[in-house]
Every structure is written in structure tokens, then in C-alpha cells.
Amino acid sequence: MPTRRRRDRAGLLSTSVAGDSRHPERAAVAALSDSFVAGLLEWIRIPSIGVDPGHHADVRRSAEWLAGRLRADGWPEVEVWDDGPALPAVFACWPAADPQAPTVLVYGHHDVQPVDPVERWQHPPFEPVISGDEVLGRGASDDKGQVAMHLLAVKAHLEATGQNAPSVTVKLFIEGEEESGSPHLRKLLEDHGNALGCDLVVFTDTSLHERDAPTVNTGQRGVLGGEIMFFGGTDDVHSGRAGGAIPNPATALAKLVAALHDDEGRIQVDGFYDDVREPTAREREDYAALPFDEASWLANNGGGARKTFGEPGYSTFERLWVRPTAEVNGLHSGYTGPGLKTIIPASATAKISFRLVPDQRPEKVREQLEQFVAKHTPDGIRAEVSFRGTGVPPYAISPDQPANATVREALELAFDQPVRFARAGGSGPAAVLQALLGVPLVYLGATLPDDRVHAPNERVVVPLLLKGAEAAAHLWRMLAQAEIAKRLTDEPV
Structure with missing residues (x-):
């Protein structure tokens, strides 16, 4: 031509x-x-x-x-x-x-x-x-x-x-x-x-x-985002006077966050994968045929990460496009300034988001997360779960x-x-x-x-x-x- x-x-x-x-x-x-x-x-x-x-x-x-x-x-x-x-x-x-x-x-x-x-x-x-x-x-x-x-x-x-x-x-x-x-x-x-x-x-x-x-x-993919807050007492307290005698909301929330995935990255929220639609064989063939260089992808998209990671049995593209995720976007509790402040914090917060795939619905995942939080809230801790809007469907x-x-x-x-x-x-x-x-x-x-x-x-x-x-x-x-x-x-x- x-x-x-x-x-x-x-x-x-x-x-x-x-x-x-x-x-x-x-x-x-x-x-x-x-x-x-x-x-x-x-x-x-x-x-x-x-x-x-x-x-x-x-x-x-x-x-x-x-x-x-x-x-x-x-x-x-x-x-x-x-x-x-x-x-x-x-x-x-x-x-x-x-x-x-x-x-x-x-x-x-x-x-x-x-x-x-x-x-x-x-x-x-x-x-x-x-x-x-x-x-x-x-x-x-x-x-x-x-x-x-x-x-x-x-x-x-x-x-x-x-x-x-x-x-x-x-x-x-x-x-x-x-x-x-x-x-x-x-x-x-x-x-x-x-x-x-x-x-x-x-x-x-x-x-x-x-x-x-x-x-x-x-x-x-769809998206649903929100916050999980754990509350202990009403105020931060001296760890020398109360440590070991009252629950620590930061520790409790860290355990909940750790329980969100297994060691291979599968999401441990009950029922989370029930509605997930698998890609067709033709789609997976197309994804596999696309060029992919892990080092280049990490440099341009991975924010400096050193290797890819995710749900076993799926390629990086499949993890990105057709599999759902649960991500911790931020954690905050207690004193985070310079030096040391020996306290038991009164509260702890995790910001969390889900990427959803067909046929998952944001309203159902919302209920599943609330049940997961209730299951992982120990005695002596009060939990609140809030969401930003109603979510975006996939x-x-x-x-x-x-x-x-x-x-x-x-x-x-x-x-x-x-x-x-x-x-x-x-x-x-x-x-x-x-x-x-x-x-x-x-x-x-x-x-x-x-x-x-x-x-x-x-x-x-x-x-x-x-x-x-x-x-x-x-x-x-x-x-x-x-x-x-x-x-x-x-x-x-």
C-alpha cells in the first residue's frame, strides 16, 4: 500500500x-x-x-x-x-x-x-x-x-x-x-x-x-469501597497502665486484615466467589496471545513492585480483568508521628475496596463484608462498617x-x-x-x-x-x- x-x-x-x-x-x-x-x-x-x-x-x-x-x-x-x-x-x-x-x-x-x-x-x-x-x-x-x-x-x-x-x-x-x-x-x-x-x-x-x-x-470491573473501624475505649490510654488488660483495636483490626486473604491471595470472605463468571475459552486464548513482559509491566504499572502476585491458576491479565479483588487501601491507628508514644489507641481504621466482576453485585458484596467483619470482631471491640456510595456494578x-x-x-x-x-x-x-x-x-x-x-x-x-x-x-x-x-x-x- x-x-x-x-x-x-x-x-x-x-x-x-x-x-x-x-x-x-x-x-x-x-x-x-x-x-x-x-x-x-x-x-x-x-x-x-x-x-x-x-x-x-x-x-x-x-x-x-x-x-x-x-x-x-x-x-x-x-x-x-x-x-x-x-x-x-x-x-x-x-x-x-x-x-x-x-x-x-x-x-x-x-x-x-x-x-x-x-x-x-x-x-x-x-x-x-x-x-x-x-x-x-x-x-x-x-x-x-x-x-x-x-x-x-x-x-x-x-x-x-x-x-x-x-x-x-x-x-x-x-x-x-x-x-x-x-x-x-x-x-x-x-x-x-x-x-x-x-x-x-x-x-x-x-x-x-x-x-x-x-x-x-x-x-x-465494578468497584465498592468503604471503611472498617474498630473501637476499644473512648480515649487513648497509657500502655503501661492498661496494656495486657484491655483489647487493642489496632491489633484486632490487623488480625482482621490478615484474615482477608489466604497465603496465595484468595479472598476469604464467605460466598465471595459464588457469583463470579468465568471468562470463556476464547477470551482466555486472546489474553494469552497478548504480549506481556513482566519487568516492563511492573516498571510501568506496578509502582516499583518486584514481582507479580495473585490468585493461582490465572495469568496477570486474567487477575487484572476477570478476577475480583479485595484491597486494603490504607491503615491508620494511634500515634504515627516521630518518636515513640506508648499508648493503646482508642480506635483503628482500614480503608478497603473491592473490584468486582460479572455477575457480582455491590449490594451483595456489601452484606458479605459486613458478615466477615462481624465474624472477626473480638469481644470488647465495637465495629463500624461504612461505604462510599452504593458502588459501581461490573x-x-x-x-x-x-x-x-x-x-x-x-x-x-x-x-x-x-x-x-x-x-x-x-x-x-x-x-x-x-x-x-x-x-x-x-x-x-x-x-x-x-x-x-x-x-x-x-x-x-x-x-x-x-x-x-x-x-x-x-x-x-x-x-x-x-x-x-x-x-x-x-x-x-
Whole structure:
């Protein structure tokens, strides 16, 4: 295939295809790449930190920026939903010329994480810079880059097909609270259910396995987090006057934490694995075929850990993607300052979180943890268990689901190589979207696990975003094909 390399006005290398009628989407993406990068840089400059009330005005400004860009691109229906307690979300719709064509809803978010510790950034986080083929700045990967990628995809699709409207009705729903746990997402979906009605959800907040090993994500783990507190007396007491004569809540809590796993990492909460859905043989084959270098993975993802560890019988990817976890996120009790203070602390606290897999439910795991704590609370200790919210359910879709298979085919066209299925170890609102909208949800993103999201020096690889835009442009054309459209709308959720 004849290709030519060029350096665009932003200084980024991109690839365009000359004289190949099979890739009009690729040529259209390449032609639009300059304005795409310029727009992304402009959007990143808005510090839309949703978790910080001091930046809520910036979240509104970010929503208005996105709405303005959509109107400039020709989207006929654009709204900023700024009603009630939720931070502003953006909705847009571009109807297909054919009223019988499927309707696809693209989900993403425009709020970003805080930038602390700011001194670790190599450049100001909201003054994005270009380094080689990367854009660096807060939100470049998570999730402004991928939302902008889908805007580019619609433009490229129209350019490639010569149409005035997309082949499928495309809707966008870009919320402003994902980094806060989407606390008002259910209400937004309920209040705007008619506008959001669709046949398929495409979830953008996802990544590829590696730059040279593209994947389609088929699920995310759920999460439930909370605290366990043990109380002894009402005050810290002198260990010389009461030590050995009263229970120590720190010791008692340490024993509970130690009892949470066996020596091989299996979780010892009664009934915890009862509802766990095993991956299919096909999924395990795909995971095993993905490249994995333990030393490299530990260096980039393990926080300096010296070796991998986990439940026997499962690979590292399987432990990350399809097995549940129970993690102690923090322990605190008594005196932790310099020197020595000989006390028996009045209380001890453990912060704990679970990552859940299909078909586990947060409410059931909550009950199981409460029973586990009751079982491991000794006489003379009072226990309290509290939870942060109701938790996030897990989500997974079969690799054989028609829309999912079509996403993989679209990515293979864009990347010119085989694409395998994978899952994500983190959590997001996919299950909520799928349950309340009642349609299948698939993933299409083009970022990388080592993009340093939620950390200093976040980056995104622009050529991958361009590949993602090309894949989405292919997808809109492919989903409109009669056989795929029928299978999509007839397939049970």
C-alpha cells in the first residue's frame, strides 16, 4: 500500500494513504488532523476539574466550548444540560438521512482529574505541549482526546462518504462528573431518557492494550469501597497502665486484615466467589496471545513492585480483568508521628475496596463484608462498617455480540492488523448506561494504559487517536449495512 509521511502544522507526524480507494476514511482523517490537534490543545487549556468546586465554572466553560465546536462542525442538535445538581453535560444528535438506520450513542466525559502534585509536572498541566507525536496535558487522554476523536470521526465519515448526514444517527452524551464517580448519572439518564434513546452505546473512556497490539475492550470491573473501624475505649490510654488488660483495636483490626486473604491471595470472605463468571475459552486464548513482559509491566504499572502476585491458576491479565479483588487501601491507628508514644489507641481504621466482576453485585458484596467483619470482631471491640456510595456494578459483553464483532473489524481496517479482545481492570459507568438505556454497550477508544492518566505528565499519542477516528468512521458506515443493522436491533441485551 503506498503511503507517505508528512509533518503537519502542529509538528506531529501522521500517515495518509495516497491513491487507495479502500481507505477514504483514512485520507479524510489525515486531511483533518491539523485542525483536530489545534482544537484539542484549545480544549485542554480549560481546567475542567470536576471534583474541585473552585473549578466548577471551568467545567461549565468546557461544556460550552464543546457545544460550540459541535455547532461549528454542523451538528444540527446541540444542548448543554445544566439542570439540577449535576455539573454540565453536553448532548448532541445528528440524524441519519434514513430514518430506519440504527441510532448510536457515544458516551464520554469532559471533566478531568486534579493535577496534584503539580511540582511533578514537567510543564504546566493546562498549557498543553507537543512532544514528538504526543500531546501532553491534563485531559489529553482521559477523556478529552477520545471525545475529540469521535468528533473527528463523524467529520471524516461525512467526507469519505460524500454525505450530508451520517449513515447512522449519531448521538453524543458527554458528562461532566465521571471523575467524581458520576453521582448524578442515573438522574440524567432518567430525566433525558427520550433524547438518549438508541440501539447501541459506544463507550469512549477506554484504551488499547499496547501501541502495537490493538484490542477491543469487552468489559470493566465494578468497584465498592468503604471503611472498617474498630473501637476499644473512648480515649487513648497509657500502655503501661492498661496494656495486657484491655483489647487493642489496632491489633484486632490487623488480625482482621490478615484474615482477608489466604497465603496465595484468595479472598476469604464467605460466598465471595459464588457469583463470579468465568471468562470463556476464547477470551482466555486472546489474553494469552497478548504480549506481556513482566519487568516492563511492573516498571510501568506496578509502582516499583518486584514481582507479580495473585490468585493461582490465572495469568496477570486474567487477575487484572476477570478476577475480583479485595484491597486494603490504607491503615491508620494511634500515634504515627516521630518518636515513640506508648499508648493503646482508642480506635483503628482500614480503608478497603473491592473490584468486582460479572455477575457480582455491590449490594451483595456489601452484606458479605459486613458478615466477615462481624465474624472477626473480638469481644470488647465495637465495629463500624461504612461505604462510599452504593458502588459501581461490573459490565461485560460477549466478543461474539454483533456490534462488538463489528467494532473489531473497524479497528482492524484502521490498524491494518489483527485485533484481539481484552478487558479493563478499572471501573466506570458502563453497567449503569447499559441497564438504564436497555441496549448493548461496546467500547471504542485509542489511548494507552501508560498514558499517565490521573498522574502528572498525562499524555496521548496522536497517531493512535487518528487511527481511532478512522475506526469510528468505518464503524458508522458498517453499522448501517442492512444485515448488521438488523442483527444489532434484534439481538437481545
